[in-house]
Amino acid sequence: MNRLFVVNKPIFRTSNSYMGYVKRKYGTKKVGFSGTLDPFATGCLIVATGQYTKLFQYLNKTPKSYKATLWLGANSPSLDIEKIDSIKEVKPFSQQYIKEVLSSFLGELTYFPPKFCAKKINGKRAYELARLGEEVALKTITSTIYTIKLLNYNHPFVHFEATVSEGTYIRSLGALIADKLETDGTLSSLHRIHEGAFYYENEKAINPFTHLAIPNNTYLGDENYLELGKKLSIAYFKNQNEGIYLIETSNFFSIIEIKEEEVSYRFNRIPKFEES
Numbered sequence: 001m002n003r004l005f006v007v008n009k010p011i012f013r014t015s016n017s018y019m020g021y022v023k024r025k026y027g028t029k030k031v032g033f034s035g036t037l038d039p040f041a042t043g044c045l046i047v048a049t050g051q052y053t054k055l056f057q058y059l060n061k062t063p064k065s066y067k068a069t070l071w072l073g074a075n076s077p078s079l080d081i082e083k084i085d086s087i088k089e090v091k092p093f094s095q096q097y098i099k100e101v102l103s104s105f106l107g108e109l110t111y112f113p114p115k116f117c118a119k120k121i122n123g124k125r126a127y128e129l130a131r132l133g134e135e136v137a138l139k140t141i142t143s144t145i146y147t148i149k150l151l152n153y154n155h156p157f158v159h160f161e162a163t164v165s166e167g168t169y170i171r172s173l174g175a176l177i178a179d180k181l182e183t184d185g186t187l188s189s190l191h192r193i194h195e196g197a198f199y200y201e202n203e204k205a206i207n208p209f210t211h212l213a214i215p216n217n218t219y220l221g222d223e224n225y226l227e228l229g230k231k232l233s234i235a236y237f238k239n240q241n242e243g244i245y246l247i248e249t250s251n252f253f254s255i256i257e258i259k260e261e262e263v264s265y266r267f268n269r270i271p272k273f274e275e276s
């Protein structure tokens with residue numbers, strides 16, 4: 001079965017373990033997901049089965065939007081509620097000042113990812129090293145904060161919504177907001193609303209070929225050559241510029257790359273989407 005859809009990941013489940021539910025529900029063994037959500041986070045998680053799992057890297061998944069709650073005065077090395085080690089009383093701020101602080105993060109933002117994250121250091125996940133108490137040396141990353149707004153301020157909880165570029169760590173954004181307020185702070189809730197045009201719609205099947213971030217191209221030769229995976233000549237493509245392209249034949253889709261006037265397959269014979 002080849003299917004692409006969005007699940008609503010529940011709280012306190014890892015994204016990976018939740019795939020057990022998907023396998024049982026849809027009776028399939030080959031399942032994958034894109035954009036890991038932390039165990040305490042909920043919301044939009046893009047899932048695919050069968051050959052559609054090959055398409056994750058080509059999907060248009062940006063920008064992403066989140067709703068989050070920042071708990072002022074709480075401290076956690078994981079920057080979420082899983083490892084809170086202290087809670088301090090914090091004097092309330094004015095709502096206007098909270099709005100000003102949030103707005104100050106608009107635009108490009110360079111920061112360190114959380115130590116408890118899935119990035120690899122010498123072949124090991126950062127969170128594995130952090131849990132063992134080992135030193136975690138991560139490089140800075142740059143994200144773009146497209147919009148950020150205050151939803152509600154009920155001291156000590158700041159509820160906000162942010163639209164950001166792919167790869168942004170909202171836990172780190174929460175910590176930076178707390179730093180600017182000169183207090184401890186950690187996220188007590190996090191909900192992903194969408195990734196690009198992917199929203200949770202009761203696990204409705206989605207046509208992946210209308211959500212790809214790569215352009216279409218046309219193969220002008222005998223499409224049997226393409227479907228059989230034979231060597232292709234650049235002369236038979238309508239667009240001969242270098243790049244990665246989606247090619248449609250009568251029965252399948254393929255993804256090819258044109259580089260230095262040579263054509264290579266990224267993926268071939270991907271079944272077309274069928275309305276379920």
